[in-house]
Amino acid sequence: MDSEIQFNELLQFFKAMADGNRLKIVGLLSQKPHTVEQLSILLGLGMSTTSHHLSNLAKAGLVEARTDGHYYLYSLRQDTLQEMSQRLLKQDTLPKLAVAVDEQAYDRKVLKTFTDEEGRIIAFPSQLKKYQVLLRYVVKAFEPGIHYPEKQVNDILSRFHDDTADLRRGLVEFKLMAREGGGGAYWRLED
Amino acid sequence: MDSEIQFNELLQFFKAMADGNRLKIVGLLSQKPHTVEQLSILLGLGMSTTSHHLSNLAKAGLVEARTDGHYYLYSLRQDTLQEMSQRLLKQDTLPKLAVAVDEQAYDRKVLKTFTDEEGRIIAFPSQLKKYQVLLRYVVKAFEPGIHYPEKQVNDILSRFHDDTADLRRGLVEFKLMAREGGGGAYWRLED
DNA sequence: AAATCATTTCTATAATTATCGAAATGTTAT
DNA sequence: ATAACATTTCGATAATTATAGAAATGATTT
Numbered sequence: 001m002d003s004e005i006q007f008n009e010l011l012q013f014f015k016a017m018a019d020g021n022r023l024k025i026v027g028l029l030s031q032k033p034h035t036v037e038q039l040s041i042l043l044g045l046g047m048s049t050t051s052h053h054l055s056n057l058a059k060a061g062l063v064e065a066r067t068d069g070h071y072y073l074y075s076l077r078q079d080t081l082q083e084m085s086q087r088l089l090k091q092d093t094l095p096k097l098a099v100a101v102d103e104q105a106y107d108r109k110v111l112k113t114f115t116d117e118e119g120r121i122i123a124f125p126s127q128l129k130k131y132q133v134l135l136r137y138v139v140k141a142f143e144p145g146i147h148y149p150e151k152q153v154n155d156i157l158s159r160f161h162d163d164t165a166d167l168r169r170g171l172v173e174f175k176l177m178a179r180e181g182g183g184g185a186y187w188r189l190e191d
Numbered sequence: 192m193d194s195e196i197q198f199n200e201l202l203q204f205f206k207a208m209a210d211g212n213r214l215k216i217v218g219l220l221s222q223k224p225h226t227v228e229q230l231s232i233l234l235g236l237g238m239s240t241t242s243h244h245l246s247n248l249a250k251a252g253l254v255e256a257r258t259d260g261h262y263y264l265y266s267l268r269q270d271t272l273q274e275m276s277q278r279l280l281k282q283d284t285l286p287k288l289a290v291a292v293d294e295q296a297y298d299r300k301v302l303k304t305f306t307d308e309e310g311r312i313i314a315f316p317s318q319l320k321k322y323q324v325l326l327r328y329v330v331k332a333f334e335p336g337i338h339y340p341e342k343q344v345n346d347i348l349s350r351f352h353d354d355t356a357d358l359r360r361g362l363v364e365f366k367l368m369a370r371e372g373g374g375g376a377y378w379r380l381e382d
Numbered sequence: 383a384a385a386t387c388a389t390t391t392c393t394a395t396a397a398t399t400a401t402c403g404a405a406a407t408g409t410t411a412t
Numbered sequence: 413a414t415a416a417c418a419t420t421t422c423g424a425t426a427a428t429t430a431t432a433g434a435a436a437t438g439a440t441t442t
Contacts, residue, residue: 011214018209019430023202027288036389038320041297046432051390053430070318070440071388081279088276094267097218100211101233108235210400227419237402242420244400258409262418317387317441 006093007100013084016060021045022053029063029076036072107133121161132174138167139176139188147185197278197287204275207251212236213244220254220267227263298324312352323365329358330367330379338376 017023021043028034028042040050054074057063061080065072087093114122114134121138125131141156142148148156150168157164168186171177177186208214212234219225219233231241245265248254252271256263278284301324307313312329316322332347333339339347341359348355359377362368368377 007211007214011209011211014205014208014214015429017205018202020198020202021430023198023205023288024292027285027290028292030285031289035320038297041300042292044296045430047389048391048433049431055390065389067439072439076285081285085276085279089273094218094221094272097214098222099218101215101219212400236400238419239403239421240401246420256419260410263409 004100006096010084010087010093010097012060013062016057016062019053022057025050025053025057026062026076026081029074030078033066033073033075036074039074107136111137119160124161124163124166131170135167135170135174135176139171142177142186142188144188147180147187149185153186197284198290201275201278201284201288203251204253207248207253210244210247213248216241216244216248217253217267217272220265221269224257224264224266227265230265298327301325302328310351315352315354315357322361326358326361326365326367330362333368333377333379335379335381338371338378340376341374344377 017026024043025039028039034042036047036050036054039045039054040047043050045053054063054065058065062077063074064077065074067073111133114125114130115137116122121134125134138157138160141159142153153168154164157167161167168177172179172186175189177188179186208217215234216230219230225233227238227241227245230236230245231238234241236244245254245256249256253268254265255268256265258264301316301321305313305316305321305325306328312325316325329348329351332350333344344359345355348358352358359368363370363377366380369380370377
């Protein structure tokens with residue numbers, strides 16, 4: 001859903017700007033590009049910390065690095081900042097933020113319909129949207145960052161439904177989990 | 192300081208918006224006012240938690256409550272949101288964010304690294320920016336408006352480093368000093 | 383290829399923030 | 413006033429985020 005992207009984009013933007021040191025970085029970069037070392041000295045932070053802040057800002061599309069001879073030069077992407085500010089001024093942006101609420105309510109309703117009290121799946125919905133709701137629910141049983149052998153994946157999935165193969169296939173198909181090479185391990189993907 | 196207020200106001204604004212549940216609240220309130228209870232049900236949060244989020248938004252001036260019959264009705268202050276977005280679009284807002292930074296910290300750090308207790312240069316930095324810091328430091332030994340013959344220039348520069356030729360060349364190259372004609376005198380330039 | 387320098391990633395810890403349940407406060411209607 | 417109800421504050425815990433130092437990576441020069 002499009003407004004889902006909107007929501008996450010805006011949230012990431014605000015989170016990126018919601019730190020004093022990152023705000024200062026934005027201010028400094030609005031004047032001219034700086035290297036990581038320069039910024040860390042100006043802010044009185046470790047270089048690794050500064051690097052972390054910069055990658056946070058970069059993920060939100062607010063800064064970019066260009067390699068310049070001996071060092072990297074970070075600069076501000078004014079266009080992203082403008083685009084975000086203007087989006088806030090648009091009439092229809094705010095109401096769309098509430099769509100995420102409806103989605104959630106929708107998810108709850110689907111889960112209530114297709115799972116029992118113990119959280120097991122009663123039946124597979126025929127509607128794709130509802131099927132995906134179930135998959136998002138199931139994938140939460142896996143820790144991000146951990147690699148699970150297929151046997152363990154099946155063990156975990158069997159807590160939700162006997163047709164573990166169907167669930168496994170769905171999780172991979174809709175990119176909630178990934179698989180290593182041929183018969184390798186599975187792991188959970190971020191959003 | 193005025194820009195100090197600017198900074199904290201903006202930071203508070205971003206912090207207020209940097210939470211998924213608060214963003215959803217803003218979205219919901221942009222459609223119509225809600226009570227704490229309504230919001231907490233829609234978001235699936237405890238009422239105390241919702242109240243906490245609302246007070247956070249209120250502190251940033253983004254929502255306000257008016258008492259209506261039996262309940263409180265929270266509504267969005269669109270004007271604050273507009274004012275903040277527009278501020279981000281203004282040319283001079285961003286540069287001001289850097290005022291909180293100690294601009295001279297960088298120069299001090301470089302000087303500390305590359306000069307000894309007596310102020311002599313220990314080594315020439317490879318980074319151009321740092322080299323320029325040293326040059327700006329050295330050039331202060333010359334009075335503006337006075338013309339120095341090359342011999343005297345070398346005498347003064349030798350207080351900082353034996354390689355006076357390097358320093359002389361750097362000072363001219365980066366337009367901190369200028370030279371008259373062929374073998375004439377040097378003088379300090381104003382930035 | 384080795385050496386040097388800037389940056390990033392990793393690992394661990396400190397600080398901040400979100401959350402809930404219970405108790406306290408405030409508001410409206412009787 | 414008091415009863416009934418909505419909201420806030422308090423106290424404690426869970427989750428997230430900021431931070432630094434060490435090790436790994438990437439890029440440039442010799």
